[in-house]
Amino acid sequence: MITSFAAAFVSVIGTVMALLYVRRKFGSVPLLFCRRSHMEISRHVESFLxxxxxxxxxxxxxxxxxxxxxxxxxxxxxxxxxxVYKGKLLDGRHVAVKVLSKSKGDGEEFMNEVASIGRTSHVNIVTLLGYCFEGQKRALIYEFMPNGSLEKFIFAEEDLEHPKLDWETQYQIALGIARGLEYLHRGCNTRILHFDIKPHNILLDEDFHPKVSDFGLAKLCPKKESIISMSDPRGTIGYIAPEVVCRTIGRVSHKSDVYSYGMMVLEIVGGRKNVNTGADRSSEIYFPNWIYKRVQLFEDPGLRGISNEEDKEKAMKMVLVSLWCIQTDPSNRPTMSQVVDMLQGSLESLQMPPRPYLSSPPRSPPESPTTYQLSS
Known part of the structure; x- marks a missing residue:
């Protein structure tokens, strides 16, 4: 029998799927804008460039x-x-070339990429080197990342070509992504909200250092502002913050990226998708709920590849930080700066977060948090 938590999750996912279908089918831009001629759109994009x-x-x-x-x-x-294709510049540098689909005629994703990462410079943000815009032919040229996306390293079962990463590497990847998001939220002249944080959009260099990529859904806002208005949901099912779908839960802000980050790190920890419809037991369908119960009861979560106390400590820090990040109420989530501090701090200093709910936040105050300590 599916638990009420899982039922709430299915309800929210159904809503998200319906809204995203409408968006893909009818678009998110006003009708008058959709009717613009290719020439008008080209002039608009040229002006932007x-x-x-x-x-x-x-x-x-x-x-x-x-x-x-x-x-x-x-x-x-x-x-x-x-x-995305592999390329090579005249100076010998390898690059990744994203050729944008012709069906995205309004140029929104193209302009988002240029405006958001065109002026950024951070070790954990992919570098945009150039672009091509010739009417319907549009491309973005990025630095090449030899190890590709994080996705293929965390969801592979027995893939000899892409073996599961050790816990030190996974921890450093989680920390690097947090630093990249901290930079987007606080280090730029204009605050950049990504809105599509997921393993597929995290690229790894030759040393497995992570870089946030794919800013097609990004939103820019003044640095002092954190609350933004959105006409429709944006993101990928499984990583979208609840307030992006249901505004009664809270306001959309940089905390929406925090939620996506938390869901992604839980997948890194578990080595699986957070939703497992093929699970034998209903309690294991939704991984965040399952791992929360195990940690709350001080039970061994049975995570793969843990061979010593250092691995165990890193894994538990990643779990606890992630559970704080996916709190339903955005005000209960940490900022990315706090996430960086939590990951770098001691495990003993971290508190057990309240149970995250995908339905509306509980009316009564959450139970008093307790400090989590390693069991011997």
Whole structure:
């Protein structure tokens, strides 16, 4: 029998799927804008590029893009906004070239990428090197990340090509992503909210240092402001903060990225998707609920690859921080700066968070948090 928690989860997921279907089918832009001619859209994007992109990013012609990718010979992956190919610049540097889908004619995702990461510089944010815009032909040129996306390293079962990472590496990846998000939220002149944090959008360099990528859904807001208005949900099912779908839960803000981060780190810890519809027992369908119960009762969570106390401590820190990040009420979640401090601090200093609920937040105050300590 499915628990009430799982039922609430299914209800929310159903709502998200319906809303995202409407968005994909009808678009999120006003009807008048959708009716713009290709020429009007091109003028709009060109005006934007003069303001944001032309001074700091190199502009490539489409023929140059074809040449650097060897006519799109080596495909690295496929995303919601287009395909990514491996390329090589004239100076010998390898690059990743994202060729955007023609169906996204309004140019929103293209402009989001240029405006958001075109002026950023951080070790945990992927570097945008240039772009191509020739009417319907649009591409973005990024630094090349040899190890690809985080996704293939945490969901692989017995994949010899992409073995499960050790706990020190997983911990450093979680910390690096937190630092990248902290920079987006606090280190830029304009606050950048990503809205699509998930393993697929975290890239790894040759040393497995993580970099946040894919800013097609990003929103920019003044640095002093944190609350933003949104006309429709954006993000990926399984990582979307509850307030993005149901505004009665709370206001959409940088705390929405915190929620997505927490859900992603739980998947890193568990080595599985947070929702497992094939689980034998209903209690194991939703991993955050399952892991919370185990930690609350000081039971062994049975995480793979833990061979010593150091691994155990890193794993427990990642679990507790994640459970704080996925609190239903945004005001109960930490900021990304606090997440960095929590990960770098001692396990003994972390408190057991209240149980996160996907339905509306409880009316009564949450139970008093207790300090979590390693069992011997």
């Amino acid at each position: 003069r303001s944001y992109g032309s001074q700091i990013l190199r502009r490539y012609s489409y023929s140059e893009v074809r040449k650097m990718t060897n006519s799109f010979k080596s495909k690295l992956g496929q995303g919601g906004y287009g395909s």
